Amino acid sequence: MLKLIKKAQKGNDKAFLELFQQYEQDLYKMAFIYVKNQNDALDVVQETAYKSFKSIKELNEPKYFKSWLIRIAISCSLDILRKRRKVVPLKPDFDEFISGAVDEDLTSEITLKGLIEELREEEKSVILLRFYQGMTLREVSETLNIPLGTAKTILYRGLGKLRKDLEGDEANEQ
Template sequence: MNEKKVKKARKGDEKAFQELIDLEKNKLYRMAFVYVKNEDDALDIVHDAIYKAFISIKSLKNPQYFSTWLSRILINSALDFIKKHERIIPTEEMDVIPGERHSQIEEKLDLAGAIEELDVPYKTVIILRYYQDLTVKQIADILDCPEGTIKTRLHRAIRQLKSELKEGCIG
């Protein structure tokens, strides 16, 4: 990330802020979409996060952590949105790739449904690790938690997912 642009944005340079957002917007959208599985809602979350970032960028202490800071704002916005709308995502809203074999589609739906059932801390680490391909350290930075906590949450989430998917196969 360009630290000079972050410093300019912190001083009120709107163009620098916009350039930073342009670099991050696709990642933000993908992350929001994983939470809500709806294009319009994901866009609303991204817009909310960008607005919150814009009005509070002066509070960012370390310019090198801009991306992490912005991701944290997005996650909080997504969780606030979900709480506000208390929405459970129907599986038929999930993206399915045309032409996939039926069993692959069912497996994806089973996995997505199982992820949807996870408690928020577990769901968040799974999304960041496997959908955003972040490292444990990056996740710890974003969530402001020790790396050990992230590893524990990932382990428990994976164990819970395996258990859920195994029950689905047996039942």
């Protein structure tokens, strides 16, 4: 992989395509969680391919290639959402949601519907990176360029929402 990255950094588009295609499905699925439809998710992947190849020379640490791609894909997804809404989402008030009590075991109950419908963008980012990409919270915070404490807060808040959603569903079923 290192060899392919070096080649890509020298402008070899075939090497970059080979690399990129190893991750395109993951990127597409992540994008879909944000933008909620196939067309926009495909746009995100195309834009991610475009932006990443244009700036591959700036990637200093090849081992972070995947995280780097993910960061670009998230940023592209958010761009699409911003354009759609014509409004930039406000930063949440993190303190309001601080709670260390949420059990991460809840993650076994995460549903696709919950991910797509219930979470804010930053919650999707943290939960996807933590549980879908298997990153540690520190890696999540580095990938999203946010403080570790903030990543934790957002994670718990997101999981809390999903639990409420799950409880709601269970109540409806009874």
